[in-house]
Amino acid sequence: MLRPRLIPALLLQQGDLVKTKRFRDAKYVGDPLNAVRIFSEKEADEILICDMDATRVGTGIDYRLVSELAGECRMPMTYVGGVRTADELERLVSIGVEKVGLSSAALGRPDLIRDCGTSVGRQSVVVVLDVQAGSKGREVFTHSGSRGTGVDPVVFARQAEDLGAGEVVINSIDRDGMRVGYDIALMTELRESLEIPVTCLGGAGSLADVADLYRHVGVVGAAAGSLFVFHGRFDAVLISYPSWQERDELYSVSTSPP
């Protein structure tokens, strides 16, 4: 039985591990290599690494750091940040990254998704959409949430699938760090619209929120930052991640009838 994936999502800023709220107020959380090592010891399903500076500040891809992080991972790693060409994506795959996320560049130039799929195979091409969903409707943003595009996430996700993406990650800007639960409505619509795997990031405050996502969307990727790096009311930094048994229970509870 294929299981849903529970994925720690780690943000990099100037080589440090940070955590944001609504894509702002980056708080220092620690050393990325150390964190990856701990999640590897805890046998995490996958890990997602996002370099916030690579596109927004224009620092580009830190291949040395990415390669070190991939070497520490005994689970698959997805890297997102600053990838603009199929060559860059291929280089990341060759240094040990299983999946590479395209974000800003794919919005500006959707054909990039096709080029990447042709060069490394669709299983390694992930499209990451930063989404703001408010009363005025929903929209994909780029450059770490600083630029609106007017594009609808589900419409673009379908286009990405047609072009050869192997996975779509929805990152909810307005839920980031807020611990209010996942955007179930958007994920349900996305799951019904796509044939490729989907992953949700942003809003998880507890494992109950994760179970809620599984219950409504089924076998899906559930990614979270705060949930796995903060502890308690004052957000003390403490890395935690459920055991295999706890993960199995979480999934079986979510699929059993109420």
Next chain:
Amino acid sequence: MIGILDYGLGNISAFLEAYSRMFIPACRVTDVQTLGQAERVVLPGVGSFDGAVTRLRSAPYFGELVERVVDDHILVLGVCVGFQMMMERSEEGSSAGLGWIPGEVTFLDSKEPGSRTPLPHMGWNDVVVNSDSPLMSGLDESRFYFLHSYRVVTEDVGTAIATTEYGSPFASVAGRENVYGTQFHPEKSHHWGLSLLRNFAGLSPC
């Protein structure tokens, strides 16, 4: 010494890291000299079938590798696309495979109506062992990480060592004589993966 074949695709360092953790000597194979030091080899792989085959065929050690696998019967473990390359052909491309295991690679499409199996097959799935191969020793109830849209179909069902269910069952581990392969990624499958890599290191030469 276990040689990890480097031809520009696949996570070589993850295999080296895994073996180093278990204190099992392993090295990166980039040329004929480094291949000469290896008494068995791992053939990793990601990406498309044709891309991987083309790159491997242009590796400086390719001729030597074929001789040692086919004539000297050194043990080889193919992983993911590395496994698929060892078959004769693939629906994914037009290049000829290595032909070390009789059979082919087909699209992992569930023909059953109404079944919803997103592709690629991505994530942790059960691996059910159906032979007493020492490669899967101690792994009767195991799960591994999968990331693929194509699957191996062996000509001789007896060469399928383990199966996995996704839409329909397929061979997740196969092998005969000195040639083995896994569709999943043992180098990215935590303690189950380490056990399998340790088992491969301990297989008796043919």
